[in-house]
Amino acid sequence: MRVRIRGIYTTALTHLFEDVVQASPPIRDRFDESFPVAPADLAAWTTTDRQGVTLSGDPVAVADAHERLAGISRDTLAWTDPLPKDGVFAGEVTETLGGGAVVDVGGGEGYLPYGETDDHVETGDTVRVQVRRPKPPWTDRRARLSTRIEVSGELVRLVRGESRESTGAASLEDLLPPEVPDGWRPKWGRDEEEAAMDALGTALDTATDRAERFDDLPTRGDPDAPTALATPLATSHVWFGREGRFELDALRREVTRTMPGHHRVKAGASDASAAVDFAEALGAFDSEAFPFAVVARQFGPQEGDRLAIDHGKPSGECFTLGKGEVTSVGADGSLRLEREMSPGGTYDALGVDRRAGDVAVTKFEEGRWWYPTVYRGDDGTRRGTYVNVCTPVELFPNAARYVDLHVDVVKGPDGEVRRVDDDELDAAVAAGHISEPLAEKARAVASKLERAL
Incomplete structure (x- = not known):
């Protein structure tokens, strides 16, 4: 490989x-x-x-x-990734934005900038698109799409629909065995001069095979969108x-x-x-x-900063639980975060109403497999404690980051301690999102917290 x-x-x-x-x-x-x-x-x-x-x-x-x-x-x-790089899809435009269109391709959504298509697109249109830039599942961006089909590569890529200018001199591809398919133009990469001719020939041969696969796609009568057409x-x-x-x-x-x-x-x-x-x-x-103290002092987070809580999920998604003010940072990697809660609804698993004036105090520690959040009313009354079990916390300059491991431990205002969401952890293991060793670690951490609370 x-x-x-x-x-x-x-x-x-x-x-x-x-x-x-x-x-x-x-x-x-x-x-x-x-x-x-x-x-x-x-x-x-x-x-x-x-x-x-x-x-x-x-x-x-x-x-x-x-x-x-x-x-x-x-x-x-x-x-x-269900939307792999270079994959070609018949997609349906579901939304048009200021700079581009959102396209449903079946396995997910992609973003088609208007500069990546020669045609005007409207909601409901069917478009043939290729994935230019895949996106990790934990980011909030969509995969970048284009209607211009090409074959990517570092040594050589093939661009469709670009004509070759004839200078009378032999070009590099003329000296190599593979025959470039009609309608495609090679563009050589920066390492071309260092590569041996047989390596360039192999790269061009692989690229032409993929180009021919794209050429074999029907030009009309595509399957109903959204669907995958080719994922080489x-x-x-x-x-x-x-x-x-x-x-x-x-x-x-x-x-x-x-x-x-x-x-x-x-x-x-x-x-x-x-x-x-x-x-x-x-x-x-x-x-x-x-050297956490040195890193935090140089790059953050520091007292007074606004810090997000980036809550990753084992399925790949990540969302922000909110931002709070850093009220203290310890040289040992500890950090205290305060958030003012908005009223309405209840706190997860605690069954306690969220009221105006409530404050959430969260204590993180770099590298720890859990973190507690204590909810207090405007009069200082403890309204409950939620302890999240997660992968080891990392305190980056702009966010506390981890992946949630589902199982958690809560302590209600009456002092009752409960362990919750073991079933969700079991389901994540069955789905292949969490390995058994990771799940065993999560269960062990939850058991220890249960006894400690």
Whole structure:
């Protein structure tokens, strides 16, 4: 399995995978070896929010990498994308917005910018679209679509409908064995000059096979939208939990000097990369402990900040429970957050009405498998306690982040302690969203909390 890797997890994953191609210059220097400039079966790149990686490529290669990365730690989770990169769908326009249209393609929704189509689109229209940019399930964005069909690739991509300008000189594709199908134009990547001719020929051959598959799609009489027409590639998204990031640190440390929490810090703030690299270049760390106080002081969160609670679900979704004010931050990784609650409804599992003036006080601790929220009335009366069991909490500059593990423990205003939602945890295991080792950890944490409360 030949893998092309980019992003903040590259060194660790290069050490994990055996056959890396198209390595960047820093990786070639770090490993002090030559990596072939050859076609990749699989591309892995860091997600925009730096929380994990997206895998895209040959379905067998993606499935293998999906399983391998999910096994890095019990709090690393992975999901197969129903809208894989390069997939072509007959979709139905369900909504038009200021800059583009929302398109239902069957397995989910995508976003078609008006600049990615030559036709005017209206609600109810059927459009043939291709997935340009998949999206991780934990983000609130939609996959980016286009009506312009192409074959993606790093060494070469094929663009449909673009004519070749004749200069009288032989072009690179004229020197290679594969015959480019009519109506397609090759566009060579930045590594073209370093690749051997046989590697370029293999890349072009693979691209032309996929182009011919797209050409075989019917031009008229498509199946009723929404439906998939062709999905030559597979795509998966992997979210690294806190334990997973430290496992990646250990892999990276086998290759080069790596500070404790290397990937944890870089995942938390985009401007942290240079600081981490500088500290590692100097060897400016003398402890094996994660330097939470230093990281929080430099990048946040700090007292007075507004912090969101990003509540991930084992099925892949993520939503914000709300934002609160940070009232204290401890050097040990503890943090206190206060939120003023809006009236109406009841508190989950407590059966207590939400009233005007209620305040929720949440106490987080970096790396802990649970966190408590105490609800108090405007007179200071304790109205109940809800303890959420989750993957180890990470306190990033803008949000506390974790994945909820369903089972929780609550303590009512009368002092009654109850454990809730074990059935939801069992259902998540049966659905394949949570591994049995992770579920056992959640149950053990819940049992301990039950006894403590």
